Amino acid sequence: MSLNPRQYDVRELRRIAGAPRDGADEAPRERSLRQPNRNRAEQAARSAAFTELLQRQRGLRLSGDGSTPADAEDRPYLRAIPASPDAEREVGEWLGYLVDVGGHLRSRDALSYYDELGWVAPDAVDALTRRLEGFDAPRRDRPFTPADHRISLVSIVRIASCASD
Numbered sequence: 001m002s003l004n005p006r007q008y009d010v011r012e013l014r015r016i017a018g019a020p021r022d023g024a025d026e027a028p029r030e031r032s033l034r035q036p037n038r039n040r041a042e043q044a045a046r047s048a049a050f051t052e053l054l055q056r057q058r059g060l061r062l063s064g065d066g067s068t069p070a071d072a073e074d075r076p077y078l079r080a081i082p083a084s085p086d087a088e089r090e091v092g093e094w095l096g097y098l099v100d101v102g103g104h105l106r107s108r109d110a111l112s113y114y115d116e117l118g119w120v121a122p123d124a125v126d127a128l129t130r131r132l133e134g135f136d137a138p139r140r141d142r143p144f145t146p147a148d149h150r151i152s153l154v155s156i157v158r159i160a161s162c163a164s165d
Contacts (some may be wrong), residue, residue, distance in 0.1 A: 069135075075118035078160045081127050087162035094155035095128065096135055103141035107132050109128055110144055110152065115162070118154050 081091060098107040111128050114120040120128070 002054075043124050050071060050164055052158075076115075076121040076124070078124050080124055080155045081123045081164035082159065084141055084162050087159055090155060090159045091128070091131065094152065094159070097151065097155070098148075099132060099135040100138050101142065102144050103137055104135075106141060106144060110149070113149075114152065114156070120151060 064074060075135055081087060095107070102110065108129055111120065111125045111132075115125045
């Protein structure tokens, strides 16, 4: 007869070993159960997004006249919101993410910041800002982190690539 450690009664083993009781009916856990490592999943998703970003940027540059333009000539990445269902879906997901994370005020500030960085043209910022009000405010919001801004950059390039598809 083999013994399966998963079938052991921990309380009985502790009683046999003479371990002191802590007064609870249930035996205390040796160590707390870990939550799944969400950081690894997040890192994998971000890595995949950045790989996609680089591939899209490289594809846009290679499909041009063959010369590599200067960085300033590539900006803003998003000059206008493309009129396509894919672009509308990407815009909705991105703005929903911004509002969920930072609320309406921080999202407007982030869009202005992206204008200053040259990621989004002023006309596109105005169009995006008007769309923010259509999203419900989150119960909790927090300041944006550098990771949030990187996600925004990937979203901006995805939206801009909808115009070239």
